[in-house]
Amino acid sequence: MANPITGNDLTEGSIPRQMLSLALPMLIGNLLNTGYSVIDAIWIGRIVGNEAIGAIAVSFPVIFIFISAATGATIATTILVSHFYGAKNYSAVKKTVNTSFTLAICMGVILSAAGILFSDWILVLLGTPETIQPLASSYLKITFLGFTALYLGYLVKSILRGVGDTKTPLFFIACGVLINAVLDPILIIGLGPFPAMGLDGAAVASLLSSSVALLMGILYLRKKGSILAFDNLSLDFSIVRQIFTIGFPSMIQQSAVAIGMVAVVSYVNSFGAVASAAYGAAWRIESVAFLPAMSLGLAVSAMTGQNIGAQKMDRVHLIFRWGILITVAVSLFFSFLFFTFPDQLLSLFTTDQDVIAIGRGYLRIVGPSTVLFAVMYVSNGVINGAGHTMTTLLFTIISLWGIRVPLTATLSKTSLGITGIWIAIAIGFGVIMCISLGWYYSGRWKRRVVKSAVTPVAQKYEISAAEAEVQRE
Numbered sequence: 001m002a003n004p005i006t007g008n009d010l011t012e013g014s015i016p017r018q019m020l021s022l023a024l025p026m027l028i029g030n031l032l033n034t035g036y037s038v039i040d041a042i043w044i045g046r047i048v049g050n051e052a053i054g055a056i057a058v059s060f061p062v063i064f065i066f067i068s069a070a071t072g073a074t075i076a077t078t079i080l081v082s083h084f085y086g087a088k089n090y091s092a093v094k095k096t097v098n099t100s101f102t103l104a105i106c107m108g109v110i111l112s113a114a115g116i117l118f119s120d121w122i123l124v125l126l127g128t129p130e131t132i133q134p135l136a137s138s139y140l141k142i143t144f145l146g147f148t149a150l151y152l153g154y155l156v157k158s159i160l161r162g163v164g165d166t167k168t169p170l171f172f173i174a175c176g177v178l179i180n181a182v183l184d185p186i187l188i189i190g191l192g193p194f195p196a197m198g199l200d201g202a203a204v205a206s207l208l209s210s211s212v213a214l215l216m217g218i219l220y221l222r223k224k225g226s227i228l229a230f231d232n233l234s235l236d237f238s239i240v241r242q243i244f245t246i247g248f249p250s251m252i253q254q255s256a257v258a259i260g261m262v263a264v265v266s267y268v269n270s271f272g273a274v275a276s277a278a279y280g281a282a283w284r285i286e287s288v289a290f291l292p293a294m295s296l297g298l299a300v301s302a303m304t305g306q307n308i309g310a311q312k313m314d315r316v317h318l319i320f321r322w323g324i325l326i327t328v329a330v331s332l333f334f335s336f337l338f339f340t341f342p343d344q345l346l347s348l349f350t351t352d353q354d355v356i357a358i359g360r361g362y363l364r365i366v367g368p369s370t371v372l373f374a375v376m377y378v379s380n381g382v383i384n385g386a387g388h389t390m391t392t393l394l395f396t397i398i399s400l401w402g403i404r405v406p407l408t409a410t411l412s413k414t415s416l417g418i419t420g421i422w423i424a425i426a427i428g429f430g431v432i433m434c435i436s437l438g439w440y441y442s443g444r445w446k447r448r449v450v451k452s453a454v455t456p457v458a459q460k461y462e463i464s465a466a467e468a469e470v471q472r473e
Helices: 015-047 050-086 090-125 133-145 147-162 167-190 199-224 237-269 273-309 313-340 342-346 353-385 389-411 418-442 465-471
Strands: none
Touching: 015 050, 015 167, 015 273, 015 313, 050 090, 050 133, 050 147, 050 199, 050 237, 050 273, 050 353, 050 389, 090 133, 090 147, 090 237, 133 147, 133 199, 147 167, 147 199, 147 273, 167 199, 237 273, 237 389, 237 418, 273 313, 273 342, 273 353, 313 342, 313 353, 342 353, 353 389, 353 418, 389 418
């Protein structure tokens, strides 16, 4: 019988070493995905044209709304698994895995169907330019066709992250990116027996590569025969309640961010197709700087979960301090690049000087504010890791819908024009950072949310004869 315990204990040892050990594989994986999406955009922009870049820029917030709804549940899974694993409650880990997969399959199918049915209506609602509408519609429908596989892939990574394993998912990501890299030019340009599909080819390549990566992840967990292996469609309703208690606010939070991005994009679209293309190119560049902060925030969340499960609150404070130190150093480097070399970065995507001029303003105003975003991600990582996702939801609503969107609506109609949108985005980052830090220092996140996480350390994971047979290699 395979060892039922798979993962890394994050409740002992060097905090910076563990943090980097967790964050670096996630960062490399995200860089692979983002780096390839940048290359993908270069292919599309130079071969299909600026309209295709604008179509991706318009489509992304729509896709992100659905991804956000799905990832809320996977964040809840990470939090629950990390708490139970830190408390050495291995039977609860197993129940969480089976319940999470069952819910994910149901939710994935529903969201995929909804995306296909309503994508055209959403694009019209956004006021998408007519030159972009057909490209964006087709791209969205193909993307949503593969949404369930994408969602389940996130779930596999979230389960492994909960037990402190971020290296294994990196292998799946690398394989997916490699497959995408091979298929992309073949399907976009049309090589050999394959017809030229343009922007649709990029969507099909992503669909196929994410499906292969998911299959590899599931087979890996099954082969390991561990407590992390999904082996039956079942629901433990005590776990379901906690997934929705923790995951629902996170779903709403990330959906609120996505809808806020949609609102911002709608104001950008009002300035024309050139502005849409500039926003799409500049946002892709800036998103590279978000990745280290997001990876560190997820590492902080997993470490916080395990240490709260083990009742080591003093160690959580050290995790916060190290997270701030590392993320600020990294984000300052990116801010310098964005402010100093905007034209050179934008020229990777387009030679259109009007697009570059608008994108330059974005990078020089929003780029430096990535430091504020990075700090917020660490403090939110502690709060989310403790299970207080409703709290971070409130932070998001205040900063986004109380500050950024109203400011965007107001400033974009002044003499500032599109520059007012960039200023509103930067101010929104500053507000949410201040609120998040204030809540962390208040100590209110220490109130326990995850139930039944604490068990005697000596408790062992006992497997029934039937379970042993399932897990036997």
